[in-house]
Amino acid sequence: MNAIEVENLVKKYGDFKAVRGISFEVKKGEIFAFLGPNGAGKTTTVHVLTTLLKPTSGRAVVAGHDVAREPIEVRRKIGIVFQDPSVDRELTAYENMLIHGRIYGVENLKEKIERLLKFVELWEFKDRPVKFFSGGMQRRLEIARSLLHEPEILFLDEPTIGLDPQTRAHIWDYIRAMKEEHNMTIFLTTHYMDEAEQLADRIAIMDHGEIIAEGTAEELKKLVGSDIIYLKLQAREELKCLKADFIRGCKVLPDGRVRLDVENAAEALPRLFELAKESGIKILEVTYHRPTLNDVFLHLTGREIREEGGEGNVAKMIMKARMRR
Numbered sequence: 001m002n003a004i005e006v007e008n009l010v011k012k013y014g015d016f017k018a019v020r021g022i023s024f025e026v027k028k029g030e031i032f033a034f035l036g037p038n039g040a041g042k043t044t045t046v047h048v049l050t051t052l053l054k055p056t057s058g059r060a061v062v063a064g065h066d067v068a069r070e071p072i073e074v075r076r077k078i079g080i081v082f083q084d085p086s087v088d089r090e091l092t093a094y095e096n097m098l099i100h101g102r103i104y105g106v107e108n109l110k111e112k113i114e115r116l117l118k119f120v121e122l123w124e125f126k127d128r129p130v131k132f133f134s135g136g137m138q139r140r141l142e143i144a145r146s147l148l149h150e151p152e153i154l155f156l157d158e159p160t161i162g163l164d165p166q167t168r169a170h171i172w173d174y175i176r177a178m179k180e181e182h183n184m185t186i187f188l189t190t191h192y193m194d195e196a197e198q199l200a201d202r203i204a205i206m207d208h209g210e211i212i213a214e215g216t217a218e219e220l221k222k223l224v225g226s227d228i229i230y231l232k233l234q235a236r237e238e239l240k241c242l243k244a245d246f247i248r249g250c251k252v253l254p255d256g257r258v259r260l261d262v263e264n265a266a267e268a269l270p271r272l273f274e275l276a277k278e279s280g281i282k283i284l285e286v287t288y289h290r291p292t293l294n295d296v297f298l299h300l301t302g303r304e305i306r307e308e309g310g311e312g313n314v315a316k317m318i319m320k321a322r323m324r325r
């Protein structure tokens with residue numbers, strides 16, 4: 001059963017097509033990530049799916065309702081954590097939760113607030129004004145708030161942008177727990193490859209308003225081709241290519257190492273050690289490289305996600321935070 005179905009979705013700003021006819025499906029209970037550099041069209045897509053923007057053409061059905069024709073029904077069934085903080089900084093964490101819960105008409109509100117603030121480990125800070133919270137605490141509060149009305153689908157736009165590695169890992173734990181404990185469908189956008197890889201069951205790579213590849217991290221990496229194993233052998237005379245059915249390619253490098261192309265390095269390594277033993281070859285050092293999602297993006301576009309993401313995005317976040325003060 002699908003939680004989200006998108007067909008030929010187009011979103012234009014004036015004459016500019018930010019989303020150029022994308023189609024995809026997200027299954028119920030799945031974590032689905034949109035991975036792509038700044039400006040790829042990820043936020044625009046999230047805004048259309050969460051009914052904040054109207055599609056120019058195409059169709060999007062979210063939690064069983066058409067976003068253009070039944071926006072109110074869609075809104076009832078989804079939760080959103082925006083890229084830009086949207087909590088009230090002058091109010092306490094508890095007050096922010098209370099107001100949101102009342103707007104949505106949440107039943108057993110106080111009980112739910114306590115459970116959720118405990119879930120994101122903010123219960124002890126519930127009476128502190130949000131302006132004294134760190135970026136990570138604010139993001140955790142936003143997550144707790146987005147869960148108050150028990151949404152079927154949660155949209156997270158760059159959930160860990162600008163946060164330190166420890167806080168990011170913490171937020172990843174909450175996201176995994178939401179999926180595992182509540183079978184929640186989670187749609188997240190990110191320009192961090194590790195985030196997509198660590199969290200998502202399936203990933204759509206987006207660039208210039210189009211989905212250029214889609215699949216599990218493993219499936220996407222297979223688009224690049226082989227894993228690579230580098231061997232340093234003991235004797236110079238052993239510097240020749242090894243032959244076996246699991247070795248797709250072999251090259252002796254100028255620095256004296258042997259480079260092997262294999263389908264799966266983890267499976268090939270034990271067989272390689274056996275082969276070396278049988279042939280009386282002594283291996284001094286082994287390193288291997290598995291394609292990363294960055295290699296996939298590079299393979300598909302000739303560019304790196306990092307070039308336009310990473311630091312730039314953090315800088316953008318800091319600028320926005322300063323402007324709000």
Ligand SMILES: Nc1ncnc2c1ncn2[C@@H]1O[C@H](COP(=O)(O)OP(=O)(O)OP(=O)(O)O)[C@@H](O)[C@H]1O
Pocket residue numbers: 013016018036037038039040041042043044045158
């Ligand atoms: N309101 C707007 N008016 C005109 N152009 C816009 C508007 N919002 C976004 N764009 C443009 O649409 C394109 C897609 O932007 P979008 O924010 O969806 O990308 P993104 O992948 O989410 O990147 P980011 O992470 O930086 O938000 C960009 O070229 C952006 O400049």
